[in-house]
Amino acid sequence: MTELNETGVNTPLQTYNEAVDWINGLIPFGIRPGLERIIELMSRLGNPHQRLKFIHVAGTNGKGSTCAFLTSVLLQAGYDVGTFTSPYITKFTNRFQYNGEDIPEETLLKLSNRLQPLVHDMAATELGSPTMFEVSTALALLYYAEECYPDVVVWETGLGGRMDVTNIVTPVVSIITNIGMDHTDVLGDTIELIASEKAGIIKPGVPVVTLATQPEAVKVIEETAERLRSTVYLAGRQFTYHRLDSDEKGQSFHFAGPFRELDVRIRMQGVHQCDNAAGALMVLELLRQYMAFMLDEEDILLGMEHAFWAGRFEKVIDEPRIVLDGAHNPEGAESLAKSIIDVYPHNKLNLMMGMLANKHHEAYLQHILPLVDTLILTEPDFRRKMDAADLLQIVERVRPAIAKPELEIIVEPEWAKALDLLKSRTEAEDLGVVSGTLYLIADVRAALLHQTDSEKGW
Numbered sequence: 001m002t003e004l005n006e007t008g009v010n011t012p013l014q015t016y017n018e019a020v021d022w023i024n025g026l027i028p029f030g031i032r033p034g035l036e037r038i039i040e041l042m043s044r045l046g047n048p049h050q051r052l053k054f055i056h057v058a059g060t061n062g063k064g065s066t067c068a069f070l071t072s073v074l075l076q077a078g079y080d081v082g083t084f085t086s087p088y089i090t091k092f093t094n095r096f097q098y099n100g101e102d103i104p105e106e107t108l109l110k111l112s113n114r115l116q117p118l119v120h121d122m123a124a125t126e127l128g129s130p131t132m133f134e135v136s137t138a139l140a141l142l143y144y145a146e147e148c149y150p151d152v153v154v155w156e157t158g159l160g161g162r163m164d165v166t167n168i169v170t171p172v173v174s175i176i177t178n179i180g181m182d183h184t185d186v187l188g189d190t191i192e193l194i195a196s197e198k199a200g201i202i203k204p205g206v207p208v209v210t211l212a213t214q215p216e217a218v219k220v221i222e223e224t225a226e227r228l229r230s231t232v233y234l235a236g237r238q239f240t241y242h243r244l245d246s247d248e249k250g251q252s253f254h255f256a257g258p259f260r261e262l263d264v265r266i267r268m269q270g271v272h273q274c275d276n277a278a279g280a281l282m283v284l285e286l287l288r289q290y291m292a293f294m295l296d297e298e299d300i301l302l303g304m305e306h307a308f309w310a311g312r313f314e315k316v317i318d319e320p321r322i323v324l325d326g327a328h329n330p331e332g333a334e335s336l337a338k339s340i341i342d343v344y345p346h347n348k349l350n351l352m353m354g355m356l357a358n359k360h361h362e363a364y365l366q367h368i369l370p371l372v373d374t375l376i377l378t379e380p381d382f383r384r385k386m387d388a389a390d391l392l393q394i395v396e397r398v399r400p401a402i403a404k405p406e407l408e409i410i411v412e413p414e415w416a417k418a419l420d421l422l423k424s425r426t427e428a429e430d431l432g433v434v435s436g437t438l439y440l441i442a443d444v445r446a447a448l449l450h451q452t453d454s455e456k457g458w
Contacts, residue, residue, distance in 0.1 A: 012113050016105035019112035020092045023139075026119075026132040033163035037122065037130045041138050042168060044118050048145030052082075053152045054169045055283060058161040058198045059177025059211070061332050062276040065268060065309045066177055067154045069280035073303030074152060075100060077295050082150035084140045084166075086133070086158055089310045089442045090451060096140050098148040111142050133158050137165045162200020173286050174201050175279055176210040179217040180331035181363070195220040202230050207290075209233045209282045211275050233258075233282050241278040243271065246342060248315075250305070253278065257285050262297065265305045270313040270325075270339035277304060311441040313339050316448045320426035321346075324445055326438040328355065330363035336435060337367045346431035348373040352422045354415060354440040357386040361394050366402060368435070369395070374408045374425055378418035380440035388413045419444055 013019045042049055055070055057063050067085050074081045080099055088094035093102035115138055123129035130138070137158075144153050155171065157164045179195045195217035202208050202224050210232065212218050218234065225232045233239060239257040246252075250267035253274045266277050284300060287293035313325045313336065323344065327336040340349065351372045355361055369375070375395065377388040388411045395409060412418040419434070426432035434444045445451070 013109060013116065016109050019109045022112060022116065023092075023132055023135050026129065026135055032128075032131055033160065035163065035165065035168055037127050038134050038137060038165045038168050040122060040127060041115075041118060041130055041134065042141065045114075045138070045142065049141045049169050051145050052141070052150070052169070054155040054171035055152060055287075056155050056157070056166065056169060056171040056174045056201050057177070058157040058164075058174070058201045060180035060194070060198075060329065061327075061335070062177040062211070062272060062279075063156050065273060065276040065307075065312055066175060066280050067156050068268075068309040069266075069277050069304060069307045070154045070283060071097075071100065072307035073280070073284055073295065073300050074154075074293075076303035076306070077293070077299040079151040079293070080149070082140075082144040082148065082153035084137075084144075084153060085156045086136070087438050087442075089438065089445060095136065096143055098144070098150060103143055107143065107147055108139070111139050111147075114142065115139060131165075134165050137168075157201065160194075160197040160200070162197045164200075167201055170203050171201075171206055172291055173283055174203065174206055174208040175283050176201070176208065176212060176221060177276060177279055178210075178331065179212045179214060180329055190216075192216050192220055196224075199224040202228055204228045205230060207231045207233065207286055209279055209286070211235045211279045233286070235275070235278065235282075239278065239282045239285075241274060241281075243274050248343060255281050257282055259285050259289050262300070264301060266307065267305060268307060268309065268312065269315070269343050270335060271342060272335035272339070273313070277307075280304075311438060311445055313343075314445075315344075316445060320423055320428070320430065320432055322422070322426065322432040322434065322448065324441050324448075325433065325435045326441045327368075327435050328364070328437050330367060333364040333367035333435075336433075337371055340371060340431065340433065344431050347427070347429035348431075350374040350376070350422055350426050350430060350432045352376040352378060352418050352432070352434045352444075353391075353436040354378045354380040354388070354418075355386045355391060355436045356380070356382070356384045356439070357390075358384065361386075361391065362398055365395060365398050369398065369403050369407075372407060373404065374410065376410045376412060376418050376421055378411075378415045378440070379413045380437050381415060381443055382437070382439040385437075385439075415440060415443055416447065419447060 071083045083097040096103035157166045176198050199221045241255045244252045252265040255262045288295040311326045315323050377391050379385045422432045
């Protein structure tokens with residue numbers, strides 16, 4: 001992390017690693033919902049975000065996959081696309097993409113050096129220091145507005161919506177993928193409260209697509225949109241879709257929207273990916289119909305089929321068969337359980353899981369534990385990890401009511417050793433699954449794919 005020199009001025013960052021260390025060094029400032037600091041930071045930079053077009057993506061699950069579908073189709077159609085997502089699976093630069101490529105390390109270093117003195121100055125004001133996510137968001141906006149000039153930016157929220165830093169932008173269309181019980185310590189502990197936070201991305205007159213299903217969530221979204229004179233496109237009402245078939249290579253579904261119908265093939269696995277793909281399709285249809293985007297049917301179908309998002313029900317090796325999925329909340333676990341049954345017939349299911357300490361793990365286990373033959377509890381290499389011993393206590397509480405009588409439980413806090421156990425116990429007809437926080441998925445994926453330059457983080 002950069003030091004102050006004798007005059008109290010920040011010395012320039014010299015390398016990419018120094019820049020990343022400086023940004024990550026802001027993590028102790030925590031998650032501080034609110035837009036005051038990012039508004040001030042953007043003002044000092046000349047409000048670069050006002051020169052860009054955005055598709056704003058919020059929701060409990062499926063944000064990253066939805067961003068992947070949108071990016072893939074827009075690229076296929078010949079548009080220059082920025083994609084801002086979090087967390088990342090492989091490397092810090094993953095979160096700032098332009099036309100599917102990471103931001104160059106030298107560009108990240110240059111922009112960090114532009115931001116560093118501003119952050120230092122703001123830290124001395126009553127606003128306090130911008131957080132790590134605020135600085136990352138500012139860096140993304142600078143990159144897209146002043147370095148690479150995309151036609152459109154696919155823009156994922158970090159947490160919630162209303163008070164999320166990304167909400168500084170006014171998009172051309174918004175999408176709320178779904179609503180579930182996650183981050184309740186920040187967003188509220190009811191579906192209505194969480195929906196209200198997510199609906200905070202809705203802007204006056206800007207159409208919003210949503211896959212929300214709970215009546216109370218739909219009510220909040222529709223009331224917010226009506227107040228802001230925004231048109232809602234609700235799955236099951238303004239557009240519908242149903243699955244046609246699936247195999248280990250992908251799946252297909254029929255989409256019926258207000259403007260046309262399509263049969264679409266995707267390679268991303270899991271029932272829930274049809275939901276995400278259908279929501280992305282509705283967004284693309286709005287861009288085509290109302291905003292003069294040239295999106296031919298052939299490009300849409302090719303882009304949807306080629307879309308990929310790492311660590312989301314992803315089979316990474318065949319011998320033994322091991323699937324990675326960043327399901328870390330009850331809704332994610334429910335989707336994971338359905339997808340395992342649907343896509344991968346197996347003899348035994350061996351599940352390795354590691355969690356953070358702030359999630360609804362009992363409800364998570366209710367969905368997945370009934371399928372499991374061997375459960376390996378481990379710990380992600382991350383500061384907010386849940387101890388495997390504490391996770392075991394939760395498992396033992398719910399086990400009598402839902403688990404198979406012969407369930408075997410293994411506690412191995414070191415994730416690398418836990419992965420070796422999973423591989424050794426997963427035979428040809430079995431399925432191995434690694435699930436939980438993406439901080440664990442990132443390390444496991446790098447190990448299985450022999451990626452030596454892997455980083456991970458939020």
